[in-house]
Amino acid sequence: MAEGKEQKPGDGIRSMRSTGAFRLINFELYAKPNKIIMAIGLTAVTGVFGYIAYMRYKYESLGYYVAVQENGREQFIKKKSNWEK
Numbered sequence: 001m002a003e004g005k006e007q008k009p010g011d012g013i014r015s016m017r018s019t020g021a022f023r024l025i026n027f028e029l030y031a032k033p034n035k036i037i038m039a040i041g042l043t044a045v046t047g048v049f050g051y052i053a054y055m056r057y058k059y060e061s062l063g064y065y066v067a068v069q070e071n072g073r074e075q076f077i078k079k080k081s082n083w084e085k
Contacts, residue, residue, distance in 0.1 A: 023030055064076040 059076050063079045065079055066074050067077045068074055
């Protein structure tokens with residue numbers, strides 16, 4: 001430990017000896033997390049799920065419901081009243 005640099009708490013795998021090839025193949029283990037990119041990704045995923053929930057709510061409020069067909073596929077079908085026959 002005297003010849004190497006001093007280890008800091010939380011260094012984890014970055015403080016271990018490894019070959020350049022191992023570091024190249026497993027780049028994600030040695031790269032420090034980028035909080036800005038993580039925030040953009042979290043915002044994008046939240047936006048996508050919000051949009052899916054909004055579209056599902058919109059179709060249901062228009063009178064559609066999800067029907068599962070025989071082959072397992074889901075399809076939105078307009079609700080029909082018994083009076084509309």
